[in-house]
Amino acid sequence: MKDFQGLMVPTYEDVVAAHARIAPHIHRTPVLTSSFLNELTGAELFFKCENFQKAGAFKVRGASNAVFGLRDDQLERGVATHSSGNHALSLSYAAGRRGIPCTVVMPRTAPQAKKDAVRGYGGVIVECEPSTSSREAVFAEVQARTGADFVHPYNDPRVIAGQGTCSRELMEQVEGLDAVVAPIGGGGMISGTCLTLSSIAPGVEIYAAEPVNADDAARSFRAGHIIADDAPDTVADGLKVPLKELTWHFLRTYATDVLTATEEEIVEAMKLHWKRMKIVIEASCSVPLAVILKNPERFRGKRVGVILTGGNVDLDKLPWMKG
Incomplete structure (x- = not known):
């Protein structure tokens, strides 16, 4: 870096x-x-x-790099993110491979196939309205509650x-x-x-x-x-x-x-x-x-x-x- x-x-x-x-x-x-x-x-x-x-x-590439790059002292609280779908399910996949919790904020309008995949990989979904402002506001609450490492979908x-x-x-x-x-x-x-x-x-x-x-x-x-x-x-x-x-x-x-x-x-x-x-x-x-x-x-x-x-x-x- x-x-x-x-x-x-x-x-x-x-x-x-x-x-x-x-x-x-x-x-x-x-x-x-x-x-x-x-x-x-x-x-x-x-x-x-x-x-x-x-x-x-493709999002599993970035999600896996973030998850498998975590230090041991960061693992207990897991990871969290907000995503319309593919980053959410990719982070859930990577977190499941490392055996740590994953919480994702998703728009209520996100495709059901992507929601099903998140849950299938062990992720926990918190829904929000389909706007960037709602997504970020709900996520702030989730992060404050969980203390999880924030893996932003792209930034x-x-x-x-x-x-x-x-x-x-x-x-x-x-x-x-x-x-x-x-x-x-x-x-x-x-x-x-x-x-x-x-x-x-x-x-x-x-x-x-x-x-x-x-x-x-x-x-x-x-x-x-x-x-x-x-x-x-x-x-x-x-x-x-x-x-x-x-x-x-x-x-x-x-x-x-x-x-x-x-x-x-x-x-x-x-x-x-x-x-x-x-x-x-x-x-x-x-x-x-x-x-x-x-x-x-x-x-x-x-x-x-x-x-x-x-x-x-x-x-x-x-x-x-x-x-």
Whole structure:
């Protein structure tokens, strides 16, 4: 870690250490390709499939790094967080592997599949209203009551270092990438991607993909300062949270651009993944393909890594279902 303008910023050495620490607890996920999607986009796409990850999402990387990095004297009180789903279930998974308590604050509207997974891994859920302000207020009460170590879903150097292991693997698996595209909500994955690529492949372009209905990162990127939305409404439920100081540092310093897609474009891209690649991914994961299809001039003729961040889907409430 290094101090940068009052922030504890992880370094690439932290990513390497995180990879060694979490290796027994994660999958080295595969990279898939699709000739159909290559032809459709005019690019060579390489999909890093974190939907096949332990706990069904990339977030298990950062959560495991935080949990397995705790000192023995921190274990009794366990860990706690607030999350719309994937970080909650990932932290519950990691805490269960280490045998410590885990309490998570989740919006009452979070997908049932994610709530079930949290409880299945032994986590305790405290519900809140579906807004950032409610989430943070309820969490403050939980932390005061439990005294647990707060593992922030993304604005945590331990978490960002863990997420950086994903693009480290991708660069080992695929040679000669010109660009990497990943979804952005709070910015943990993009921050880890920026951290890794700026260190080992500084020539690779880094694009953040975001819903138009939750485009605070895009507006922040244009304005040069954080613009936060409290309760955006989008089918990409994992991308509703705002940037924080640490993730903003990585985005503004290293990202090439933030591109957005409409709700309709996101759902159509999700359908393409399901139909053509035969894989289950969340709506949040389809935003990168949606922005690639929307901005063909940016990616045509390039070798592009695409991070598919998770596959925890409520199969009874798919976004193209009526009613």
